[in-house]
Amino acid sequence: MSDLPVDLVIPLVLKALADQGTCVLQAPPGAGKTSRVPLALLDHVVGRIIMLEPRRLAARAAAERLAEQCGEAPGGLVGYRMRGDSVPGSRIEVVTEGILTRMLQSDPDLPGVGAVIFDEFHERSLHADLGLALTWEVRQALRPDLQLIVMSATLDADPVAALLDDAPVVTSDGRAFPVETRWLDRPAPKPQRHGAWERQVADLVLTAAQASTGGILVFLPGAGEIRRVAHMLAGALPSDCVVRPLYGAMPFKDQRAAIRPEPSGRKVVLSTAIAETSLTIEDIRVVVDAGRARRAVFDPRSGMSRLITTPVSRAEATQRAGRAGRIAPGVAYRMWSKAEDGALPAFAPPEIMAADLTGLALELAQWGSSPCDLAFLTQPPAQALGEAQALLRTLGALDADNRITAHGRAVARMPVHPRIGHMLRRAGLAAAPIAALLSSRDPLDTRDSDLALRQRALRDARGPGLAQIREDAKRIAKLVPVGDQMSLGETVALAYPDRIGQRRKGDAARYVLSGGKGAYLDDGDSLASQPFIVACDLDGDTREARIRLAAALTVGELRRLFADQIDWHGVCAWSRREGRVVARQQERFGALVLQDRIWKDADPDEISRAMLDGVRQLGLRLSPAAERFRARVALIDGMPDMSDDALMNELADWLLPQITDIRSAEDWKKFDPLDALRAMLDWEQMQTLDRLAPAHFTTPLGRKIPIDYSGEAPEVRLKLQEMFGQTTHPMIGRTPLRVTLLSPGQKPVQTTQDIPGFWASSYADVRRDMRGRYPRHPWPEDPTQADPTLRAKPRGT
Structure with a gap:
């Protein structure tokens, strides 16, 4: 094996583990930490070594690289484990991050495990943060002998070390080979039309290809951009170049084709962030960084995630550039100017700050701890965690005190989102293909939202994406009971009870969702005329989201499925359009109104409270006498504040008892609030007011004239x-x-x-x-x- 920079610091890592049992290893890209550290521990650790990788491709590639250094294939000394695929290893097991959480939840003391390595921790994935927090608690409470290493390429190591009781920090030198960075001379022009940005990327790739002879790795934010750039490069690259896409949803054999060396010529790999870490892509000498990253951002108020494209962080750019120097000197082209680099964020936000925390909330409930009791480098946001717990209560996975239920424990064992796990536990075996579809990328290239189209394609059609979904469905089917016979709409409604949509009046296919948000279907969508739908996937727009995937649902199915959650409610509300309080009785499921009728014997108190909203819209209407009264009150210290702002803010306190007969704008115009204002003063205050600011002056004729205190x-x-x-x-x-x-x-x-x-x-x-x-x-x-x-x-x- 050739020497790598990390080899020089491995003795320091071993000493840190011998002295304290913990170590934080900071090693830039190309140092060799992934391929060297696990092997170096073999003679110093009793038991198996678990190494976490953030992605499936990286986990398998790391296992193959480690096994190759041992002169064997995975399955001997080295193995790997991920969802749906595993090869056992006797001493080293490379796993994806969610696997460690399942291991800890099943056997918290991690029997037979001597060391846990968190690789590429700088990515700050949700599973890595949770895994580290749980592992650290296990080490403190159950396994003080468990050795723990956190490895990172670009993350500031000191906070991690402090979190682990001042673990020793070991720093390796940089990449094995120098990388020259080439910037744009000036900022790229802002794209003015669709595809213009991809054209700029393709032009930069062509420049790099003409100026070099090695393989090229191009970083793009998503599969769509990869396809468009590939189309633009077709026929324009030098004849010795082969274009290889690389993204997570591709079949593994196609991913392997992007990683392994070309038999002849050189390759141009168009990749998402999947290639940033842990992968040594053979024969790469040049990196072209388009400077964008795609991140999932979850809005706890709407319960929806949306993908946003943002500039990369400086740490990500450094990581990407390092891919060019893994096996030889290289060049990194950046599609931004050096002047723009300073405006980039230092690091990408940790996933815990922007992700859907439903799975995290369920894992914490199963573990039996509050996040504040665990060693999280970043605490989960309270609002997002609260919304996640509310959803889990709705699904029956948590009780009213946020303790996990028996149903929640069964859901937590399912290798899917808790929504889908709940659906599987209720709908059973027949829901397995639907669960696989909902857990995968959309296999059809269509804007039509109907999930039934995907269901039929899964049953009848062929294709690599569908084949993987079928395999996932078979794997899921082994984990669930037979269950009840349900329609497609009923099945997905179990997973998304907060996204059942009722069509609004009008020609446009606009829906109100049971959770209270608005959504719409594209014109011409096959579900656009459906009175009820279940929205499985939305674009996350917080004002009115576009429905990307849905299933039809009948009102009868809705009633059968959620009979215990459908109730009659009396609703008194101020109607701005009618200028009056409207009292209705409504049969509701969440925000959906199934039946509506006049509420003849409405609660007077409810009517009065609704009228307060009318007052807020109409504004205060004080009579001259009321104006004079509050002007008197304003002169005396210690009296209630009767300013417009104070009165509007405290309507329920002073006005509510006085408006029992007021229901409309016309009633409000006739109403004199003087008595209501007088009621704000007690007897002693009224005596003080009359003494210090009398209401009238008595003339020599004995006539009382109101005193004006407003000047x-x-x-x-x-x-x-x-x-x-x-x-x-x-x-x-x-x-x-x-x-x-x-x-x-x-x-x-x-x-x-x-x-x-x-x-x-x-x-x-x-x-x-x-x-x-x-x-x-x-x-x-x-x-x-x-x-x-x-x-x-x-x-x-």
């Missing part, structure tokens, strides 16, 4: 003649009342806060002016001695 000072307006005989100025506490004196024609003639001063000064000028205009009204020379009056002189006097 800078409390104010009254009254005819000048009504104040005759007033020799002191009226006060509100220590504040002079602002008095606006009116002419007999109700026009202001004077505003004053000093009545005695007015009589002594300005009154003479007012009298002289007013006597000519209003000769029938009294204008005495000394108003302090005159009697107040509102009367005019009789005619002729």
